[in-house]
Amino acid sequence: MKLNMSPEEFRHWGHRIVDWIAHYLEHIRDYPVLAQVEPGELASRLPAAAPEEGEPMEAIFEDFERRILPAVTHWNHPRFHAYFSVSASPPGILAEALIAALNMNGMLWKTSPASTELEQVTLDWLRQWLGLPDRFFGVIHDTASLNAVHAIAAARFRADPEVRRRGQTLPLTLYTSELAHSSIEKGAMVLGIGLDNVRKIGVDEAGRMRVDLLEEAVRRDLAERRTPFCVCATVGTTGITSIDPVAEIASVAERYGLWLHVDAAYGGAAAVAEELRWVLAGAEHADSLVVNPHKWLFTPLDLSVLYTAHPDLLRRTFSVVPEYLRTAEDSRVVNLMDYGVPLGRRFRALKLWFIMRYFGRRAVAEIIRRHIGWAQEFAGWIAADPRFELAAPAPLSVVCFRLKSDDEDNRRLLEAVNATGRAYLSHTVLKGRYVIRFAVGHIATTEEDVRSTWQTVSEAADRLGG
Amino acid sequence: MKLNMSPEEFRHWGHRIVDWIAHYLEHIRDYPVLAQVEPGELASRLPAAAPEEGEPMEAIFEDFERRILPAVTHWNHPRFHAYFSVSASPPGILAEALIAALNMNGMLWKTSPASTELEQVTLDWLRQWLGLPDRFFGVIHDTASLNAVHAIAAARFRADPEVRRRGQTLPLTLYTSELAHSSIEKGAMVLGIGLDNVRKIGVDEAGRMRVDLLEEAVRRDLAERRTPFCVCATVGTTGITSIDPVAEIASVAERYGLWLHVDAAYGGAAAVAEELRWVLAGAEHADSLVVNPHKWLFTPLDLSVLYTAHPDLLRRTFSVVPEYLRTAEDSRVVNLMDYGVPLGRRFRALKLWFIMRYFGRRAVAEIIRRHIGWAQEFAGWIAADPRFELAAPAPLSVVCFRLKSDDEDNRRLLEAVNATGRAYLSHTVLKGRYVIRFAVGHIATTEEDVRSTWQTVSEAADRLGG
Numbered sequence: 001m002k003l004n005m006s007p008e009e010f011r012h013w014g015h016r017i018v019d020w021i022a023h024y025l026e027h028i029r030d031y032p033v034l035a036q037v038e039p040g041e042l043a044s045r046l047p048a049a050a051p052e053e054g055e056p057m058e059a060i061f062e063d064f065e066r067r068i069l070p071a072v073t074h075w076n077h078p079r080f081h082a083y084f085s086v087s088a089s090p091p092g093i094l095a096e097a098l099i100a101a102l103n104m105n106g107m108l109w110k111t112s113p114a115s116t117e118l119e120q121v122t123l124d125w126l127r128q129w130l131g132l133p134d135r136f137f138g139v140i141h142d143t144a145s146l147n148a149v150h151a152i153a154a155a156r157f158r159a160d161p162e163v164r165r166r167g168q169t170l171p172l173t174l175y176t177s178e179l180a181h182s183s184i185e186k187g188a189m190v191l192g193i194g195l196d197n198v199r200k201i202g203v204d205e206a207g208r209m210r211v212d213l214l215e216e217a218v219r220r221d222l223a224e225r226r227t228p229f230c231v232c233a234t235v236g237t238t239g240i241t242s243i244d245p246v247a248e249i250a251s252v253a254e255r256y257g258l259w260l261h262v263d264a265a266y267g268g269a270a271a272v273a274e275e276l277r278w279v280l281a282g283a284e285h286a287d288s289l290v291v292n293p294h295k296w297l298f299t300p301l302d303l304s305v306l307y308t309a310h311p312d313l314l315r316r317t318f319s320v321v322p323e324y325l326r327t328a329e330d331s332r333v334v335n336l337m338d339y340g341v342p343l344g345r346r347f348r349a350l351k352l353w354f355i356m357r358y359f360g361r362r363a364v365a366e367i368i369r370r371h372i373g374w375a376q377e378f379a380g381w382i383a384a385d386p387r388f389e390l391a392a393p394a395p396l397s398v399v400c401f402r403l404k405s406d407d408e409d410n411r412r413l414l415e416a417v418n419a420t421g422r423a424y425l426s427h428t429v430l431k432g433r434y435v436i437r438f439a440v441g442h443i444a445t446t447e448e449d450v451r452s453t454w455q456t457v458s459e460a461a462d463r464l465g466g
Numbered sequence: 467m468k469l470n471m472s473p474e475e476f477r478h479w480g481h482r483i484v485d486w487i488a489h490y491l492e493h494i495r496d497y498p499v500l501a502q503v504e505p506g507e508l509a510s511r512l513p514a515a516a517p518e519e520g521e522p523m524e525a526i527f528e529d530f531e532r533r534i535l536p537a538v539t540h541w542n543h544p545r546f547h548a549y550f551s552v553s554a555s556p557p558g559i560l561a562e563a564l565i566a567a568l569n570m571n572g573m574l575w576k577t578s579p580a581s582t583e584l585e586q587v588t589l590d591w592l593r594q595w596l597g598l599p600d601r602f603f604g605v606i607h608d609t610a611s612l613n614a615v616h617a618i619a620a621a622r623f624r625a626d627p628e629v630r631r632r633g634q635t636l637p638l639t640l641y642t643s644e645l646a647h648s649s650i651e652k653g654a655m656v657l658g659i660g661l662d663n664v665r666k667i668g669v670d671e672a673g674r675m676r677v678d679l680l681e682e683a684v685r686r687d688l689a690e691r692r693t694p695f696c697v698c699a700t701v702g703t704t705g706i707t708s709i710d711p712v713a714e715i716a717s718v719a720e721r722y723g724l725w726l727h728v729d730a731a732y733g734g735a736a737a738v739a740e741e742l743r744w745v746l747a748g749a750e751h752a753d754s755l756v757v758n759p760h761k762w763l764f765t766p767l768d769l770s771v772l773y774t775a776h777p778d779l780l781r782r783t784f785s786v787v788p789e790y791l792r793t794a795e796d797s798r799v800v801n802l803m804d805y806g807v808p809l810g811r812r813f814r815a816l817k818l819w820f821i822m823r824y825f826g827r828r829a830v831a832e833i834i835r836r837h838i839g840w841a842q843e844f845a846g847w848i849a850a851d852p853r854f855e856l857a858a859p860a861p862l863s864v865v866c867f868r869l870k871s872d873d874e875d876n877r878r879l880l881e882a883v884n885a886t887g888r889a890y891l892s893h894t895v896l897k898g899r900y901v902i903r904f905a906v907g908h909i910a911t912t913e914e915d916v917r918s919t920w921q922t923v924s925e926a927a928d929r930l931g932g
Contacts (some may be wrong), residue, residue, distance in 0.1 A: 001829045003646035004909055005556035007492040011484060017560050018480030021567040026473040035579045037797045042583040050591035054826035057557070060819075064564070068816075071580035076569040083577070083790070088569035090471035090684035091523070094483050098530070100766040101487040103542040103928065105556035111549070113501045114537035125516035142608050143810040153656055167660030173767055182788040183809060189786065190619055190807060192658035200894030293808065300566040301812050320655065322648040324549070324705055324903070326895040328881070333505045341656060343649060344609040346767050350534075353526075363467045387705040397661065415794075428790040437790070443470055 002054045013057050021093065025444075027076050033420025035073045042071040073424065075301075078445040079453055082426035084238075084266050084398070085441030088300035091358040095351035096300055099419055106345035108325060116336055119349035122356065123305055129361055130271045130291065133284050136309035140348050141337045144265035144290045145183035147306040150318070150340050151186045151288040152230060154308065155259030157317040159229035164317075173197045173221045176232040177209035179239050181263060184232045197226075206393050207242030209233060211249060218256050230259040230295035235279050236267020239428040239437075240392040240400050243267060247282030254285070262289040265304065267396055269296035270372070273365035279396075288314075293352050294366065296397075297444045298359070303348045306340075314339050371397040371440040374450040378438055381454050387461055391435040399438045400430065407434035409464060416460040421452040468520045479510065479523050489561065491910070494543050498887025501539045539890065541767075544911040544918055548892035550704075550732050550864070551907030552767035557824040561817035562766055572811040574791060575799035582802055585815035587772055588822065594759065595827055596737045599750050603777035604816050605805045606769055610731035610756045611649035613772040616784070616806050617754040618653045618696060620723030620774065623783040625695035630783075634658060639687045641665045642698040645705050647729060650659035650698045663692075672859050675699060677715060684722050686794030696725040701745055702733020703896040705903075706858035706866050709733060713748030720751070728755040731770065733862055735762035736838070739831035745862075754780075759818050762863075764825070764909045766871040769814045772806075780805050837863040837906040841918040844904055847920050853927055857901040866896065866903045873900035875930060881927040889919040 054178075074080060076088050088096075095331040106115030123138030141147050152174065157163055158172045172193055176184045188198045196390035199217045201209050218228045231253050233244040246262060253260040262268075262283050268291035270276040270410050283289055288308040308314050319338040327335075337343050356364075375397040382388045382401045391400040402410050411427070414436050418424050426437050438457075440450065484680075485628055511533050540546060542554050554562075572581030578759040589604030607613050618640065626636045638659055642650045644666040654664045665683045667675050684694045697719050712728060719726040728734075728749050734757035736742040749755055754774040757767035774780050785804040793801075803809050841863040847868045848854045857866040868876050877893070880902050884890050894905050904923075906916065 001832060002825060003829055003833055005824070006489045010491065010556040010560070011488040013556075013560055013565075014484030015481055017563055018484055021563065022473045022477040022480065024567060025476065034576075037579050039575060039579070039795060040583070042580055043587050046584075046587050048573070048590075049594055050588075051826045052828050054829050055823045057824065059561075060557075060823045064816075068580050068584065071583065072568055072570060073577050073579065074568070075571055075577070076567065083571075086569065086571075088566050090476040090479075091526075093563065093566040094479055095521075097480075097483055097487065097559065100554050100559040100562035101490060101542065102538055102540070103552065103766050104538060104580055105541055105549075105552075105767055109505060110500075110539070111541070112539050113503050113505070114508055114534050114539075117506070117537065118512075118534065120698070121509050121512050121517075124514075128515055142812075143808040145807050145809045146612070149656075149807055156658070163658055163660065164655055165660055165662045166660040167638075167663060172633075176782060182786045182791070183807075184785045186784065186807065189630055190615075190657070190784065192622070192629055192634040194629065195630055196631045197633060238788075242893065268667040300569050301571055302808075302810050304810075318656065320648045320652045322704075324892065329505060341611050341615055341649075341652065342609040342768075344612045344768050344770075346608075350530075356516040357521045357526045358471070359468060359525065362515045362518050363469055363520050366467060371644045372917065426790065 009057070025090065029076060031074050031077065033077045033424035034418045035071050035075050036421060037071045042067060047344060058153050059232045078449045079160060079423040080442060081440065081453060082424045083439065084295050085439040086295050087298050087441070087443040089298035089355060091354040092298060092300045093350045095354040099347045099350050102347055104332050104347045104451050106347060107337040107343050108327055108335045110327040110329055112347070112433050115345065115349060116334060117346045118353055119336065120334065122349045122353045125356055126305065127307065128353070130268060130280060131277050132280070132289070132307060135309055136307040138305050138307045139336060140305055141340055141342065142302040144263065144304045145186065145293050147290045148187040148263065150306055151261040152289070153191055154288065154310065154314045154317045155230035155261065156191065156193070156345045158313055159227060159261060168192060170227040173199060173226045173233070174230045174231045175199045175201055175214055175217060175228065177202055177203050177234060177244060179207050179237040179242060180181045180232055180234050181238050183214060184263065205244065207237060207240045209244040209249060211245060211252060214249065216250050218252065228256055228258055230261060232261045232263055235262060235264035236396055239430065241396040241398045243266060243279055243395060250282050250285035259287045260285060262286040265290050265292040266295045270368055270396060272361060273369050296354055296441050297364065300349055303352060367443060371445070374447055375399050375440045378450055378454055391430055397440040400428070400435045401438065402433065402435050403461060410434045410436060413460055413464055416464065417457055418454055422456045475523070477920045491556065494540060497538050497540050497543065499543045499885060499890035500884045501537050502887060503537045505527055508533060540822060544908045544915045545889040546908060547906065547919060548890045549905065550761050551905040552761050553764050553907070553909040555764035555909045557820040558764060558766045558817045561820040565813045565816050568813055570813045572813060573803040573809050574793055576793040576795050578813070581811065581813045582800060583817060584819055585802065586800065588815045588819045591822055592771065592818070593773065596734060596746060597743050598746070598773060601775050602773040604771050604773045605802060606771055607806055607808065608770060610729065610758050610769040610770045611652065613770050614653040614655060614729065614758045616647045616733060616772055617727040617756070619657055620691065620754065620776065620780045620783045621696035621727065622657065622659070624725060624779055636693040638695045639663045639665060639692045640696045640698070640874045641667055641680055641683060641694065643667050643669050643700060643710060645669055645673050645703040645708060646698055646700050647704050665875050669708065673703060673706045675715060677709040677711060677718060680715065681718050684718065694722055694724055696727060698727045698729055701728060701730035702770060702862055705896065707733060707860070707864045709745055709860040709861060716748050716751035725753045726751060728752040731756050731758040732761045734819060736834055736862055738827060739835050760906050764821055765817055767903065769818060833909060837911070840913055841865050841906045844916055844920055857896055863906040865920050866894070867904065868899065868901050876900045879926055882930065883923055886922055888922045
């Protein structure tokens with residue numbers, strides 16, 4: 001009976017897996033981006049029960065390669081152009097192995113001084129890269145969705161401090177644009193605020209929240225004796241990467257005492273490049289802001305950062321300290337468990353620290369700059385081709401386009417492209433019409449990949465037309 | 467300017483890091499378990515800003531070893547006996563490297579058939595190991611704290627379905643024992659139910675929720691026109707690992723229409739051993755149950771499993787599907803994003819799958835059995851030593867004890883033990899008295915480690931007495 005793995009066996013398999021990963025990253029273009037399997041196919045090829053006796057690593061790894069890998073959609077592929085294109089860069093992968101080996105839980109300073117302090121230092125570094133004010137305090141959670149819950153909860157606590165003890169006592173209303181990410185609605189729903197109390201404000205032609213409509217909605221709610229408490233602006237909406245006028249929204253927020261949350265999960269990263277810093281204009285007025293290094297900063301999933309100008313409020317929203325979690329150092333340190341829901345916290349800061357140091361700001365900015373450039377080139381090809389039309393402006397690295405035809409043809413085009421395995425794109429619906437999204441963002445994507453994907457799209461359109 | 471890391475450099479550093487980890491795991495007893503640093507020490511040794519130009523891996527790794535490592539509290543140390551003793555087993559560490567390299571996001575079946583199906587298969591395997599009914603559906607989130615939020619939110623939705631649209635409309639009350647984990651209170655607070663609406667039910671001499679007091683509290687709330695909606699039982703409380711009478715609590719839950727949530731985050735793992743399956747007696751009646759493979763099932767942080775008998779209810783509590791997340795397969799597949807808050811989901815199932823296969827059920831059961839045996843031995847030494855007394859029964863692998871002296875002496879004893887670096891224990895307060903907790907649970911812990919820790923405790927007590 002194997003009661004542990006020996007250091008020799010770990011070393012052997014560690015080397016094999018490192019070699020496998022190196023080979024995978026080098027030859028990843030040989031894999032179809034989108035898994036070419038049917039629902040249930042993998043499950044049907046796995047045993048219905050776990051083994052009673054342990055199995056050799058050889059057998060496990062063979063099943064990983066033969067059974068699991070064919071069911072993988074390759075998010076780390078340079079021609080993954082769906083949703084947002086993300087990447088696990090090599091330094092980030094190396095850091096993940098160390099994070100796992102240390103297995104540190106950063107709930108308290110004492111249980112993990114390294115994790116607690118490196119998280120604060122690294123998030124302050126990132127804050128500087130993004131040009132955000134130094135009063136912003138950062139904390140890491142898994143996803144922007146969870147960070148939205150945290151931001152909205154803190155906003156609610158400020159507006160309705162009774163919530164901690166008595167539950168919500170006021171008829172609170174929240175404002176966001178109709179292009180905001182679904183996690184804002186989900187957050188308000190989960191927290192017990194209710195979807196009916198989320199106002200989805202209309203957008204202008206470029207998909208930016210209309211500040212006049214925002215103010216109108218706030219005034220209407222006030223007139224009807226509701227309590228507006230929070231507005232969520234987006235820097236880089238998921239559908240079309242539109243950028244809300246944050247500075248103007250901040251004025252409205254200030255006028256009516258609303259908490260301003262900025263969802264810059266994807267778009268915020270652009271601010272690392274000096275000439276793109278404008279994307280976060282106005283964000284210095286935010287009460288909270290989310291940016292996801294696991295989106296466009298080459299960090300393996302998951303690492304989402306929540307900044308807030310009110311760390312003390314965040315702490316008072318979430319802190320519950322039972323006796324067994326008290327330490328002698330409590331009055332002198334930051335205990336990160338006090339700033340959110342999860343008690344267990346992986347040492348995620350280490351991967352961001354590896355990546356920021358390995359690349360440095362100038363390289364990160366250059367990669368992002370190239371992504372945007374290639375997206376613009378792609379948009380140019382679309383605009384120049386009489387079969388296609390651009391469906392929205394493309395301010396960052398996502399291009400929304402469609403065949404000048406009906407929704408069904410566009411749906412068939414997308415399916416045809418994805419079925420080739422050469423690229424993976426996704427869709428959205430804009431003004432009632434089906435639209436294809438092309439996202440650039442992987443660290444290993446090249447101009448050649450972008451050209452190749454355009455060719456795949458163009459050829460698929462030819463076949464549809466024939 | 468480095469715009470990526472070459473496969474050669476990844477291979478080189480991958481091998482170095484694997485060798486480092488192998489050496490770390492082999493020689494981990496050379497490190498002090500508890501970091502011997504002062505608050506701010508690490509932060510003061512790191513630059514105030516990230517570099518403009520990238521740095522060599524050599525420099526980064528050197529800083530990891532020289533600056534970060536001394537500030538690490540070694541949770542993966544076999545003499546980490548604080549809180550719950552957890553472990554990142556070698557097969558789990560190997561899987562983490564693959565998870566990072568694939569960087570798959572399991573939000574939708576289509577974006578990750580492998581992640582979605584392996585999660586369901588692996589959690590069904592684990593369900594069988596725990597002897598839970600086959601109607602239980604499992605989903606992975608980061609922590610038991612977040613899973614408590616999910617369970618309580620689903621319970622609220624069942625009791626008050628208006629919550630999705632209008633926000634909470636009923637005066638809901640939740641019940642748990644005074645020894646329940648703080649995450650239950652935090653969950654109710656964050657969700658806007660309010661701490662005043664959490665009833666902390668008294669416990670018996672063994673620290674188990676008193677069912678008579680539970681029923682009394684429910685009846686009182688009903689009489690006062692409140693709406694009891696949920697009871698949380700604990701299998702292995704954090705303070706003293708007491709095990710609530712789940713079957714009896716289930717009867718009360720059934721009688722009053724309460725959602726029964728079972729927090730078996732730590733204790734549930736014991737049920738993998740046939741003779742310990744009693745710890746989950748009654749859990750077959752649960753509406754939801756949490757067990758954490760990252761606690762006592764040798765899985766690197768983070769991986770917490772939420773089982774529910776009502777997957778459809780969980781889905782209706784959380785599902786919000788914007789157009790850009792619709793796929794052609796939606797009606798035929800499980801999209802895991804529908805069952806909770808986080809949209810981004812790492813491929814965590816892979817590490818549990820590696821571990822369950824590598825060890826098999828019999829070895830996992832044997833390791834757990836030994837941990838409990840050694841904890842019982844330790845308890846025996848305490849009971850036999852006239853300087854000490856046991857502070858609570860020790861049904862699993864945590865022993866609560868104290869010097870027969872005042873709180874201050876016990877606090878000094880704990881600090882003296884932890885300052886040696888040879889072991890790390892934590893504390894709690896029971897019936898107003900300071901109590902030391904000794905937890906066994908690491909995969910590499912040996913009987914010799916347990917003896918050595920007892921010797922460290924005993925010698926520290928000698929020095930205090932002198």
